[in-house]
Amino acid sequence: MTVSALAALYRGEQLNFHSKFAMDNGLGEGELGEALTHPASYAGRLNAMDAAARLKALHSTGEQEEE
Numbered sequence: 001m002t003v004s005a006l007a008a009l010y011r012g013e014q015l016n017f018h019s020k021f022a023m024d025n026g027l028g029e030g031e032l033g034e035a036l037t038h039p040a041s042y043a044g045r046l047n048a049m050d051a052a053a054r055l056k057a058l059h060s061t062g063e064q065e066e067e
Contacts, residue, residue, distance in 0.1 A: 003035045007051035008043035015051060019058055029059060 003022055006015040022032060036055055040048030 001035075003032065004039050007036050007047055008039035010043075010047045010050065012050055012054055015054055016058065019055060023058075029055075 002018050003015065006012075006018055019032060022035075023029070027035075032055060033052070036051040037048055
């Protein structure tokens with residue numbers, strides 16, 4: 001819920017933290033993607049695209065930390 005609201009409100013600086021926190025608490029990447037795309041029809045495509053780019057960057061950072 002928090003992640004969806006932050007994406008809808010275009011709060012990217014907070015979205016990064018809460019997305020990582022959600023994944024640390026067991027939310028899968030697919031579920032997080034769904035939480036970010038759901039508000040797209042309400043909040044606008046640009047907000048959803050920004051949120052998706054942040055998720056992709058978060059995923060890339062996570063892969064680098066695992067190596």
